[in-house]
Amino acid sequence: MKIDFEETTDDLAKRINIHEQYGSRDIDAWMLDVLQLQPDSKILDIGCGAGKQCFSYFHYLNGDADITGTDVSRDLLNEAIEKNKQTHNAIKFQLMDFNLPFLMASNQYDLVSACFAIYYAQDIPWTLAEMHRVLKPGGRLFTTGPMPSNKQLFYDIIKEATGKAIPPMPGSSRYEPQIYPTMQSLFSKAEQHIFENPLTFTSVEPFMVYTRASMSEDRKLWNTLLNTHEEFEQVMQAIQQVAQKRLAKDGVLVMTKVVGGFLATK
Numbered sequence: 424m425k426i427d428f429e430e431t432t433d434d435l436a437k438r439i440n441i442h443e444q445y446g447s448r449d450i451d452a453w454m455l456d457v458l459q460l461q462p463d464s465k466i467l468d469i470g471c472g473a474g475k476q477c478f479s480y481f482h483y484l485n486g487d488a489d490i491t492g493t494d495v496s497r498d499l500l501n502e503a504i505e506k507n508k509q510t511h512n513a514i515k516f517q518l519m520d521f522n523l524p525f526l527m528a529s530n531q532y533d534l535v536s537a538c539f540a541i542y543y544a545q546d547i548p549w550t551l552a553e554m555h556r557v558l559k560p561g562g563r564l565f566t567t568g569p570m571p572s573n574k575q576l577f578y579d580i581i582k583e584a585t586g587k588a589i590p591p592m593p594g595s596s597r598y599e600p601q602i603y604p605t606m607q608s609l610f611s612k613a614e615q616h617i618f619e620n621p622l623t624f625t626s627v628e629p630f631m632v633y634t635r636a637s638m639s640e641d642r643k644l645w646n647t648l649l650n651t652h653e654e655f656e657q658v659m660q661a662i663q664q665v666a667q668k669r670l671a672k673d674g675v676l677v678m679t680k681v682v683g684g685f686l687a688t689k
């Protein structure tokens with residue numbers, strides 16, 4: 424079966440919103456601290472979505488950068504283009520599928536980034552080789568994605584609620600095991616940085632908003648647990664009961680996001 428890894432705009436926005444409201448740490452500040460961007464950088468952000476990282480780079484460098492964001496989703500790019508009006512369209516946004524050859528010259532970028540996107544690639548070594556090709560010698564590739572220990576509480580609650588094994592997720596099952604070794608083999612050096620952000624919920628509602636958005640967005644991946652709308656609602660009810668029970672016992676639900684930042688130099 425071919426799995427369609429594309430996400431829906433609305434579900435992604437809901438998850439980002441929950442992170443912002445209930446997390447205590449700012450992932451963009453961490454990313455900028457790891458990257459130490461230099462003025463006048465030429466940056467390509469792949470799988471840019473609505474442009475979150477592109478706008479962070481732009482503001483950090485006070486506009487002194489040449490930034491291009493690319494994505495396969497027209498809807499998300501349109502959101503980015505709308506927001507880009509605030510920068511007087513200083514950032515370029517382009518439709519690009521990272522499973523196809525990048526229509527770009529080699530050796531031109533100081534930084535290529537792919538945040539929460541690279542593990543959707545059909546052929547990871549091929550896409551990473553394209554990223555390597557367009558970087559300048561000495562240029563850097565930065566990727567982010569979930570580490571295997573990411574969101575332990577979320578998976579524990581689903582396991583308890585359904586009594587079934589969690590199917591492999593493209594992020595946590597592919598990111599650390601496949602992307603990091605490929606970066607090590609293609610680049611002259613590679614290092615890992617870890618970001619941990621506990622999302623603290625004092626009621627089950629925001630946890631359920633997150634769970635619904637996450638499981639509906641990745642519906643095809645969860646097909647061993649749910650297929651129909653009815654099954655989806657039954658699983659949500661069972662999850663809510665387990666979450667409620669844990670909240671009553673512990674007084675709080677803490678779901679920790681564990682993100683790896685992999686930084687490699689060409």
Ligand SMILES: C[S@@+](CC[C@H](N)C(=O)[O-])C[C@H]1O[C@@H](n2cnc3c(N)ncnc32)[C@H](O)[C@@H]1O
Nearest residue numbers: 470471472475494495496520521538539540543
């Ligand atoms: C979780 S979102 C991350 C978006 C953004 N980097 C952020 O952190 O807000 C994953 C992104 O990867 C994009 N994506 C998935 N498959 C892609 C492909 N084949 N080519 C380009 N982008 C792709 C999706 O459209 C989506 O915008």
